[in-house]
Amino acid sequence: xxxxxxxxxxxxxxxxxxxxxxxxxxxxxxxxxxxxxxxxxxxxxxxxxxxxxxxxxxxxxxxxxxxxxxxxxxxxxxxxxxxxxxxxxxxxxxxxxxxxxxxxxxxxxxxxxxxxxxxxxxxxxxxxxxxxxxxxxxxxxxxxxxxxxxxxxxxxxxxxxxxxxxxxxxxxxxxxxxxxxxxxxxxxxxxxxxxxxxxxxxxxxxxxx
Numbered sequence: 001x002x003x004x005x006x007x008x009x010x011x012x013x014x015x016x017x018x019x020x021x022x023x024x025x026x027x028x029x030x031x032x033x034x035x036x037x038x039x040x041x042x043x044x045x046x047x048x049x050x051x052x053x054x055x056x057x058x059x060x061x062x063x064x065x066x067x068x069x070x071x072x073x074x075x076x077x078x079x080x081x082x083x084x085x086x087x088x089x090x091x092x093x094x095x096x097x098x099x100x101x102x103x104x105x106x107x108x109x110x111x112x113x114x115x116x117x118x119x120x121x122x123x124x125x126x127x128x129x130x131x132x133x134x135x136x137x138x139x140x141x142x143x144x145x146x147x148x149x150x151x152x153x154x155x156x157x158x159x160x161x162x163x164x165x166x167x168x169x170x171x172x173x174x175x176x177x178x179x180x181x182x183x184x185x186x187x188x189x190x191x192x193x194x195x196x197x198x199x200x201x202x203x204x205x206x207x208x209x
Contacts, residue, residue, distance in 0.1 A: 076125035153177035
């Protein structure tokens, strides 16, 4: 399968994302909405990005060798449960607010913890995020969930030195590992998607528009 799947690794500088999340949680005050984790930002950014690069929001029929782009951006997120890995799906995530996404994430996590996650909440995904950074991972090689054609791995957000204008500075970074199916698109298309995703999470005000 090495000729069919490709892995791209990069990182995003997310100081602005960290600040935006803190500000939104601080300003929420007595709001009934739950506090935001980073995951809703990632889900929203992925949903918006695949709208621009629809070949990655698709299903591949191997028997017919046909790519089927999907109308809705239904983003799955890998969830570690007592019974193993589950991937709940946030439907039409590009149309939801960050607060709405967080509420659904919390709901699905609660259902998984209570062993009450229904099968219909695991179906219909068009693109998946694997947030192994939440358990301390940095880079990885996540596995595509057929018939989907791509998956984005999210590493641990942490401080690291980066080069800016010829000098090293401390920055908050997010490691990214992107696996995609070469039968669906080439590396250039995949990198353009990654760049779009990075633009959104590096300047999160774009996600809120």
